[in-house]
Amino acid sequence: MTKMPRPTKAIIPAAGFGTRFLPQTKAMPKEMLPLIDKPIIQYLVEELVEAGIKDIIIVTGYTKRGIEDHFDLPNRDLVTNLMSDGEKKRNLLEQAEAIANLANFCYIRQKGSPGNARPVINARHLIGDEPFIYAYPDDVFISESNRFIPMMELFDELQASILPCVEAVKDSDFERYGMMSGELIRDGLIRMNTIVEKPGREKAPSNLMSVGGYLLTPDIFDYIEQAEPKGDTTGEFMIQPIMLSMINDGKSLYAFNMKGTKYCDTGAKLDYLKTVVQFALRRKDLGEEFRNYLKELEL
Numbered sequence: 001m002t003k004m005p006r007p008t009k010a011i012i013p014a015a016g017f018g019t020r021f022l023p024q025t026k027a028m029p030k031e032m033l034p035l036i037d038k039p040i041i042q043y044l045v046e047e048l049v050e051a052g053i054k055d056i057i058i059v060t061g062y063t064k065r066g067i068e069d070h071f072d073l074p075n076r077d078l079v080t081n082l083m084s085d086g087e088k089k090r091n092l093l094e095q096a097e098a099i100a101n102l103a104n105f106c107y108i109r110q111k112g113s114p115g116n117a118r119p120v121i122n123a124r125h126l127i128g129d130e131p132f133i134y135a136y137p138d139d140v141f142i143s144e145s146n147r148f149i150p151m152m153e154l155f156d157e158l159q160a161s162i163l164p165c166v167e168a169v170k171d172s173d174f175e176r177y178g179m180m181s182g183e184l185i186r187d188g189l190i191r192m193n194t195i196v197e198k199p200g201r202e203k204a205p206s207n208l209m210s211v212g213g214y215l216l217t218p219d220i221f222d223y224i225e226q227a228e229p230k231g232d233t234t235g236e237f238m239i240q241p242i243m244l245s246m247i248n249d250g251k252s253l254y255a256f257n258m259k260g261t262k263y264c265d266t267g268a269k270l271d272y273l274k275t276v277v278q279f280a281l282r283r284k285d286l287g288e289e290f291r292n293y294l295k296e297l298e299l
Contacts, residue, residue: 004131007155008130009054009127012045012057012136014058015119028066029060044135044136048103050146060110061109114236114237121224133213139266142264161246162253162254165180165255165257166208167209179195188257189256190208210255212258227242264278
């Protein structure tokens with residue numbers, strides 16, 4: 001059997017309406033909400049690129065033009081404005097230009113019923129018969145290391161799909177995320193025997209919470225096509241039951257426990273605010289002064 005190379009392509013789903021953040025997201029994509037001075041989606045893109053991803057497919061909807069503009073070269077008016085101050089703003093111009101050169105960007109519109117399996121099948125023609133990463137821009141991680149690099153290394157070894165996870169703590173975690181379990185292979189690595197979407201604490205197979213996305217082998221495409229709803233449907237087309245079908249057919253899927261990594265979900269208002277605060281406190285140029293400000297508020 002020919003060994004599969006590491007993934008060089010990634011899919012980012014970005015077709016949601018961002019209703020939790022209305023009216024802010026009426027005209028601005030939720031993926032463009034800022035974490036200090038970068039939009040949320042840029043943190044994910046930079047992490048993917050650092051791990052070796054070259055081609056990034058962003059699956060969008062009709063309100064998402066702002067994402068395309070952000071990862072394009074800066075327009076002439078902005079360039080002229082930044083250059084007018086000479087060396088003073090040259091670094092800002094270089095940063096703006098570098099964003100467009102992070103990767104090869106491709107944008108496609110999501111078609112079909114909603115659900116997290118839909119962007120994957122929409123992008124199949126661009127992935128081909130290759131492994132790929134499917135990652136959610138809402139999921140942000142605070143860590144000293146890039147989560148995708150150990151996933152790539154595990155893929156080299158196992159030649160199988162790798163699902164990052166963290167340990168659930170709150171009761172609400174079991175109601176908001178997919179939960180998985182399986183056979184412990186070694187510390188931090190589990191060969192999965194099930195994955196259940198939002199089971200609640202009592203019905204959860206373990207406390208391992210699926211977050212951040214997945215490194216997937218191309219055989220998942222056939223499973224998605226077989227499971228695709230026919231005709232009109234009001235339900236969401238979800239990828240977790242499809243993964244379970246693969247497991248039941250004897251396919252090996254592995255969970256990678258990202259110990260020492262703090263998971264932040266920016267998809268809800270309070271969680272987003274907490275994430276902004278944590279990112280600000282970690283900044284060398286802002287952290288100390290911002291921390292002092294927060295202490296003043298406590299008085």
